Amino acid sequence: MNISVLGAYQTKFGELWQKSLEDLFLESCLEAIRDANILKKDIQIIYIGNKLAGSLSDQNHLSSLLTQILKINVPVVRVEAACASGGVAVSQACMAIASEQYETALVVGVEKMTDLLSENVAQHLMSAAGLDEQDSGLSFVGLYALMAMSYLQKFKAPRKSLAAPAIKNHFHASLNKKAHFPFCINLAQVLKSPVIAQPLTLLECSPISDGAAAIVLSSSKFAKKRQLKNGVKIVASSLANENISLAQRQSLLEIKATKKAALQAYNQAGLGPKEISFLEVHDCFTIAEIIALEDLGLYKKGYGFKALENGEVKLGGKRPVNLSGGLKGCGHPVGATGVKQIVEVFNQLKNRAGVRQTKDPKIGLTHNVGGTGGTAVVHILQKKA
Amino acid sequence: MNISVLGAYQTKFGELWQKSLEDLFLESCLEAIRDANILKKDIQIIYIGNKLAGSLSDQNHLSSLLTQILKINVPVVRVEAACASGGVAVSQACMAIASEQYETALVVGVEKMTDLLSENVAQHLMSAAGLDEQDSGLSFVGLYALMAMSYLQKFKAPRKSLAAPAIKNHFHASLNKKAHFPFCINLAQVLKSPVIAQPLTLLECSPISDGAAAIVLSSSKFAKKRQLKNGVKIVASSLANENISLAQRQSLLEIKATKKAALQAYNQAGLGPKEISFLEVHDCFTIAEIIALEDLGLYKKGYGFKALENGEVKLGGKRPVNLSGGLKGCGHPVGATGVKQIVEVFNQLKNRAGVRQTKDPKIGLTHNVGGTGGTAVVHILQKKA
Numbered sequence: 107m108n109i110s111v112l113g114a115y116q117t118k119f120g121e122l123w124q125k126s127l128e129d130l131f132l133e134s135c136l137e138a139i140r141d142a143n144i145l146k147k148d149i150q151i152i153y154i155g156n157k158l159a160g161s162l163s164d165q166n167h168l169s170s171l172l173t174q175i176l177k178i179n180v181p182v183v184r185v186e187a188a189c190a191s192g193g194v195a196v197s198q199a200c201m202a203i204a205s206e207q208y209e210t211a212l213v214v215g216v217e218k219m220t221d222l223l224s225e226n227v228a229q230h231l232m233s234a235a236g237l238d239e240q241d242s243g244l245s246f247v248g249l250y251a252l253m254a255m256s257y258l259q260k261f262k263a264p265r266k267s268l269a270a271p272a273i274k275n276h277f278h279a280s281l282n283k284k285a286h287f288p289f290c291i292n293l294a295q296v297l298k299s300p301v302i303a304q305p306l307t308l309l310e311c312s313p314i315s316d317g318a319a320a321i322v323l324s325s326s327k328f329a330k331k332r333q334l335k336n337g338v339k340i341v342a343s344s345l346a347n348e349n350i351s352l353a354q355r356q357s358l359l360e361i362k363a364t365k366k367a368a369l370q371a372y373n374q375a376g377l378g379p380k381e382i383s384f385l386e387v388h389d390c391f392t393i394a395e396i397i398a399l400e401d402l403g404l405y406k407k408g409y410g411f412k413a414l415e416n417g418e419v420k421l422g423g424k425r426p427v428n429l430s431g432g433l434k435g436c437g438h439p440v441g442a443t444g445v446k447q448i449v450e451v452f453n454q455l456k457n458r459a460g461v462r463q464t465k466d467p468k469i470g471l472t473h474n475v476g477g478t479g480g481t482a483v484v485h486i487l488q489k490k491a
Numbered sequence: 492m493n494i495s496v497l498g499a500y501q502t503k504f505g506e507l508w509q510k511s512l513e514d515l516f517l518e519s520c521l522e523a524i525r526d527a528n529i530l531k532k533d534i535q536i537i538y539i540g541n542k543l544a545g546s547l548s549d550q551n552h553l554s555s556l557l558t559q560i561l562k563i564n565v566p567v568v569r570v571e572a573a574c575a576s577g578g579v580a581v582s583q584a585c586m587a588i589a590s591e592q593y594e595t596a597l598v599v600g601v602e603k604m605t606d607l608l609s610e611n612v613a614q615h616l617m618s619a620a621g622l623d624e625q626d627s628g629l630s631f632v633g634l635y636a637l638m639a640m641s642y643l644q645k646f647k648a649p650r651k652s653l654a655a656p657a658i659k660n661h662f663h664a665s666l667n668k669k670a671h672f673p674f675c676i677n678l679a680q681v682l683k684s685p686v687i688a689q690p691l692t693l694l695e696c697s698p699i700s701d702g703a704a705a706i707v708l709s710s711s712k713f714a715k716k717r718q719l720k721n722g723v724k725i726v727a728s729s730l731a732n733e734n735i736s737l738a739q740r741q742s743l744l745e746i747k748a749t750k751k752a753a754l755q756a757y758n759q760a761g762l763g764p765k766e767i768s769f770l771e772v773h774d775c776f777t778i779a780e781i782i783a784l785e786d787l788g789l790y791k792k793g794y795g796f797k798a799l800e801n802g803e804v805k806l807g808g809k810r811p812v813n814l815s816g817g818l819k820g821c822g823h824p825v826g827a828t829g830v831k832q833i834v835e836v837f838n839q840l841k842n843r844a845g846v847r848q849t850k851d852p853k854i855g856l857t858h859n860v861g862g863t864g865g866t867a868v869v870h871i872l873q874k875k876a
Contacts, residue, residue: 160571160618161545167573167619167735170865174621174734179751181730183579186545186569188552194568198583204590233545234552236559345566349559350552366564480555 107374108326109203110337111487112210113142114449119317119437120286127163127218128175130318134442135176135214138320143334146178149322150208154184155195155215156441161230163218172214188234189390191215192319192444193345193474193483199323200343209328215445216318227314231440234477236351247311247391249352249478251303254393256358258305261408265305269296270414271395272310272435275428278421279435281462286315286437310392315437319446335490338455341469342371342486350480359408361479364401371471371484372403379403382486383467384425384454386447388475389432398473399427402484426464429454444474444483455489492759493711494588495722496872497595498527499834504702504822505671512548512603513560515703520561520599523705528719531563534707535593539569540580540600541826546615548603557599573619574775576600577704577829578730578859578868584708585728594713600830601703612699616825619862621736632696632776634737634863636688639778641743643690646793650690654681655799656780657695657820660813663806664820666847671700671822695777700822704831720875723840726854727756727871735865744793746864749786756856756869757788764788767871768852769810769839771832773860774817783858784812787869811849814839829859829868840874 115137117130125133139146152172160166169182187194192215199211219227232240239249254268273293279285291309299308329337346366349355355362372378379402387402389395399410404425413419419427430436430450433443451470453459467489474483500522502515510518524531537557545551554567572579577600584596604612617625624634639653658678664670676694684693714722731751734740740747757763764787772787774780784795789810798804804812815821815835818828836855838844852874859868 157551158545160543160615164618164625165622166542166571167862167865169572169732170619170735170862171621173732173865174736174739180732182732183583183730184571186551186571187554198568201587201590201592204592205586207586207589230545233549234555236556237550240549345568347554347558347565347567350555351559354559477552477555480552480558 107200107204107340107343109200109340110324110326110329111321111340111448111452112144112324112329112334112337113138113322114452115141116284116319116446116449117317118284119315119439121220122316123220125316127159127165127216130216130218130316131172131214132175134318134320135212138212138322142322148210149178149180149212150210151180151202152182152212153195153199154182155192155444156184156217157186157188157191158217158230162222162227187481188476189440190444190474190476190481190483191441194481196444196448196485197343197345197483200340203323203325210322210324212320212322213445214318214320215442217439217441218316219314219439220316224314238351238353245303247306248303250391250393251306252352253358253397254305257393260359263411266293267411267414268305268310268392269293271389271392272296274414274420275389275432275435278429278462279431282431282436285431285435286313287435306391312390312433312438315439317437317439317442319442319449321445321448337490338452339488339490340485341488342374344371344374344484346482348480350477352478361397361401361482363479363482364398364473367482367484368402371486375486381469382425382471383469384429384464385427385471385473386430386450387427387473389428389434390438402473421462421464429459429462429464447472447474448485451487455487492585492589492725492728494585494725495709495711495714496706496725496833496837497529497709497714497719497722498523498707499837500526501669501704501831501834502702503669504700504824506605507701508605510701512544512550512601515601515603515701516557516599517560519703519705520597523597523707527707533595534563534565534597535595536565536587537567537597538580538584539567540577540829541569541602542571542573542576543602543615547607547612572866573861574825575829575859575861575866575868576826581829581833581870582728582730582868585725588708588710595707595709597705597707598830599703599705600827602824602826603701604699604824605701609699623736623738630688632691633688635776635778636691637737638743638782639690642778645744648796651678652796652799653690653695653777654678656774656777657681659799659805660774660817660820663814663847664816667816667821670816670820671698672820691776697775697818697823700824702822702824702827704827704834706830706833722875723837724873724875725870726873727759729756729759729869731867733865735862737863746782746786746867748864748867749783749858752867752869753787756871760871766854767810767856768854769814769849770812770856770858771815771835772812772858774813774819775823787858806847806849814847814849832857832859833870836872840872
């Protein structure tokens with residue numbers, strides 16, 4: 107692939123009651139364009155990742171809304187894929203550039219979720235699950251709790267394994283001013299927090315957040331023409347899907363869509379999991395991070411939880427995971443998450459991640475999931491030589 | 492563009508209380524694949540156009556749902572652009588093939604709208620309008636009524652001009668068994684029907700419908716390899732956007748996004764409006780068809796209504812418009828509409844449209860609009876020589 111990331115920006119994630127959907131849109135788009143060192147008029151197409159503006163803000167047709175507030179005159183496309191909306195938007199922007207019909211693309215992921223009561227939001231989120239699951243009264247934490255139970259039983263992992271990703275990711279978030287929860291938590295706090303769906307406690311669940319993230323992509327040709335040499339290459343962009351209902355899966359111990367998307371991505375990039383320097387993975391619930399580490403080929407099935415015991419996936423470790431704080435610590439405005447992962451990897455590869463900078467990173471991977479794994483998107487980014 | 496339509500299928504449109512979203516999905520996808528004379532396993536990527544399943548059927552994440560019910564293992568992407576969701580889905584599938592990452596694509600537009608009371612559906616539809624318009628208590632018929640009033644006043648068009656598209660399109664629908672309203676209506680009926688928003692009456696508004704439509708696209712290379720010679724070429728695929736709120740437009744007499752999309756499409760195809768044999772245009776309200784005929788460059792501004800007086804846009808006329816019955820007569824399951832337009836043009840170009848077949852068509856154009864024109868998509872299809 108001959109695609110570069112030229113610029114990237116993330117708004118603060120959190121309960122942003124003073125900011126509207128429009129505010130988040132504008133801030134992220136304009137700052138990403140500024141960061142790319144190009145002008146608004148250089149943008150040739152825009153992709154939007156958003157899941158719930160129609161339900162939570164009475165606002166679908168975001169393409170036209172963004173045209174109005176950004177005062178721009180280019181095609182705009184909104185994609186939706188539950189919590190993978192942002193990642194899918196990035197994948198489609200890559201395709202637009204690959205088609206050679208466009209030289210540049212802006213991708214923005216946005217979600218404004220905290221204006222409603224969280225029980226109402228959680229109900230709307232369930233539209234990303236199977237109707238059988240909705241009719242059974244299940245919630246997403248309930249569905250992931252089923253996976254967590256299976257995992258603990260099958261691999262005889264200790265209960266505290268489920269807490270480990272949250273503790274690590276909150277530590278990373280404590281180094282990230284943009285994070286929803288920029289503070290540390292400890293094991294006792296995790297285990298003492300209210301059980302949401304056995305065995306998962308409150309502090310093992312990602313929050314409901316507001317926020318936006320945007321990136322500017324271009325063809326290598328455009329970057330060369332403009333002498334924008336400090337970008338980062340996207341060397342793989344891969345999307346895979348799987349059945350929507352857990353009852354229609356062969357196993358609760360893996361997410362097939364992740365395995366498929368990862369395999370395709372490694373093939374596209376011509377490299378293997380061992381060459382990945384660091385990752386942003388989809389830790390909507392802590393069990394999801396453990397399973398992702400295995401499905402992405404970094405650890406054998408049943409060994410992912412051990413990586414979290416010995417510190418190798420923490421800042422300073424061999425291969426840090428979720429340096430942004432992940433969905434758990436940085437927050438999870440659903441449509442923004444897949445784009446924010448790219449923002450973090452871009453910043454790390456450009457050595458501008460400040461106090462949470464990982465040392466000399468070469469290759470970063472992002473992994474964004476919709477629902478319980480009905481959609482998975484993997485991108486691999488590489489520093490230019 | 493080197494893209495062919497290989498197959499196409501439309502379900503019955505109407506109040507299909509005995510059919511679910513899943514039923515409509517499956518029927519349209521499987522029949523389009525069968526029509527293309529290929530196998531399900533030949534499909535390499537799928538695009539879904541849908542606006543309201545999240546709100547009306549508690550079902551977002553349609554990519555994963557379709558993966559499950561169609562039992563398929565390829566990337567699936569859902570796009571949303573209000574009533575242009577179907578057209579945008581087609582445009583993105585064209586891009587996927589243009590990128591040369593995929594040789595074939597299935598596009599399906601679907602909407603299941605009649606399970607709720609129509610006032611509730613109308614409210615959900617308003618999420619495609621500006622918040623200022625929603626807050627003013629406007630409805631889409633109200634917004635189009637503003638355009639209709641301006642048009643009548645500015646161009647001194649007689650009141651009955653607004654009825655003409657409905658009468659013509661119902662006549663076409665009377666020849667289409669798949670249509671929501673397969674029967675004729677006359678001027679007296681239109682004028683006597685209840686006023687919904689002055690001046691537009693009930694019979695000048697498209698209905699709320701259930702339905703789906705699907706098409707199979709391929710690269711020319713794939714079609715050649717498989718000796719699928721009877722396809723139809725897509726010679727232009729164009730998307731444009733405009734401000735979401737009418738108050739933010741320069742004129743109520745035109746839809747700029749349509750003009751832009753049309754101009755780009757004619758340039759891509761290397762032809763002009765005079766060469767179009769027949770069209771499917773977005774007649775959500777009758778005024779929309781009149782304005783579209785002008786914005787698409789077929790008639791000078793202020794002269795569109797005259798085309799409807801002299802019969803030249805009717806079956807048998809010089810350049811028939813909305814042979815399917817249009818949104819008014821055939822129905823308007825919003826996500827399906829943009830795809831259904833391609834189905835109709837495909838069937839006409841293949842001379843298999845039965846009693847409503849237009850004579851010896853060479854080139855057909857589709858025009859799909861979101862909201863009051865915040866999104867417009869134009870495709871041009873040509874019979875293979």
